[in-house]
Amino acid sequence: MVNENDAEASFVPMSSAPDKWLRKEHLPHIWCPGCGIGTILRQVIEQFTKLGWKNDDVVFVTGIGCTGRASGYVNAQTLHTIHGRALPTATGIKMARPDMHVVAMLGDGDGVGIGGNHFIHAAKRNIGVTAIVVNNRIYGMTGGQVSPTTPQGSKSTTTPYGNVEPSMDVCKLALGAGATFVARVHTANPVYVGQIIGRALQHDGFAVVEVLSQCPTYFGRFNGMPDPVQMLQWFKENTFMAKSPEDEKEGKIPIGVFKDDKTTPELSKSYRNLWEA
Amino acid sequence: MNKFDVSVDTRLCKACGLCVLVCPKKVFELRDEDGKSVPVNALACIGCTQCYQICPDFAITVYKKEGALA
Numbered sequence A: 001m002v003n004e005n006d007a008e009a010s011f012v013p014m015s016s017a018p019d020k021w022l023r024k025e026h027l028p029h030i031w032c033p034g035c036g037i038g039t040i041l042r043q044v045i046e047q048f049t050k051l052g053w054k055n056d057d058v059v060f061v062t063g064i065g066c067t068g069r070a071s072g073y074v075n076a077q078t079l080h081t082i083h084g085r086a087l088p089t090a091t092g093i094k095m096a097r098p099d100m101h102v103v104a105m106l107g108d109g110d111g112v113g114i115g116g117n118h119f120i121h122a123a124k125r126n127i128g129v130t131a132i133v134v135n136n137r138i139y140g141m142t143g144g145q146v147s148p149t150t151p152q153g154s155k156s157t158t159t160p161y162g163n164v165e166p167s168m169d170v171c172k173l174a175l176g177a178g179a180t181f182v183a184r185v186h187t188a189n190p191v192y193v194g195q196i197i198g199r200a201l202q203h204d205g206f207a208v209v210e211v212l213s214q215c216p217t218y219f220g221r222f223n224g225m226p227d228p229v230q231m232l233q234w235f236k237e238n239t240f241m242a243k244s245p246e247d248e249k250e251g252k253i254p255i256g257v258f259k260d261d262k263t264t265p266e267l268s269k270s271y272r273n274l275w276e277a
Numbered sequence B: 001m002n003k004f005d006v007s008v009d010t011r012l013c014k015a016c017g018l019c020v021l022v023c024p025k026k027v028f029e030l031r032d033e034d035g036k037s038v039p040v041n042a043l044a045c046i047g048c049t050q051c052y053q054i055c056p057d058f059a060i061t062v063y064k065k066e067g068a069l070a
């Protein structure tokens, strides 16, 4: 700080989110320099702060992977579950405690690979959980193996000549399975990531926010973008604002809110209505 | 008189350079010895928040001056 001697003024941090929502004693975190997971977590806690939620009213659930480590840093009720099982755990919590804000942060492998069936059923049930899918399009934690969302042609440890399979679209999957809030954003525009996560957190039903995120260490390094700055540039140049994940424009990736249905009943409420009747 | 101030926690910074990329006022520079960010031009800060919104390491705090004549 340069203005410490300014006698009249007091300098107040513009955001109180880190003080309120981080277990600061566990920082620095384990993520690599320039990894997008930290930016996304920042946006999540900014929204918790904006919404005025209490730490004890938020249940923050993760599975396994680099993304899975997020639960260790959040000052809330946190659960670090096994690989692919954040959503069934979150579902159980929401059924038992519908008064809680239940948030799950999933990797792409965790969420739609090993946990794919749980993802489909959470969507189908419209359980009141916010699922933030950190899609870095690779298995980061285990050394950069191909994931269900790795683009066709992209390199990974297990696809050194390029992935021959087509990739899975998280938003189309969520829509097809019945999620009632579905959006895709990317880390080159963190404020927009925060705005959309804020809407998803307030949604009464299963809300999916797919966040395209940079893994410079594996995805970037294997695909000609070892610097996080290059990866953010790629997101900017290869995405466009759309109304549907089916929209097409020069082979770019559609970004935006694709569904926001406020009429379909949320599962824990329907269940309670049934036995209270 | 400037209304904002900026600090970087060197213990948390991992020298990724994203703050340098997004700051519209060239507040940050990566220092030679280890590439970590230093707010060399903090007096130019306009409080746009972009640096701390993107910093993956929770290393940046932007302060707003309160209580004094702006």
Ligand SMILES: Cc1ncc(C[n+]2csc(CCOP(=O)(O)OP(=O)(O)O)c2C)c(N)n1
Pocket: A064, A065, A066, A067, A068, A083, A106, A107, A108, A109, A110, A111, A134, A136, A138, A139, A140, A141, A142, A147
């Ligand atoms: C049942 C089980 N199978 C496999 C693993 C090994 N494993 C750990 S993390 C991971 C993939 C992580 O990828 P992703 O979910 O995309 O998270 P990221 O690290 O990219 O954030 C795998 C396969 C495991 N821990 N448990």
Ligand code: SF4
Pocket: A030, A031, A032, A034, A035, A036, A037, A066, A136, A140, A141, A214, A215, A216, A217, A218
């Ligand atoms: S391996 Fe990739 S996803 Fe994991 S912390 Fe490093 S950059 Fe992030």
Ligand code: SF4
Pocket: A034, B008, B012, B013, B014, B015, B016, B017, B018, B019, B020, B036, B037, B054, B055, B056, B057, B058, B059, B060
């Ligand atoms: S964005 Fe954060 S971690 Fe990256 S160089 Fe700037 S202060 Fe350091």
Ligand code: SF4
Pocket: B004, B006, B022, B023, B024, B025, B026, B027, B044, B045, B046, B047, B048, B049, B050, B051, B052, B062
């Ligand atoms: S708040 Fe804006 S102007 Fe100030 S240092 Fe951060 S990015 Fe630069």
Ligand SMILES: [Mg+2]
Pocket: A065, A107, A108, A109, A134, A135, A136, A137, A138, A139, A140, A147
């Ligand atoms: Mg991944």
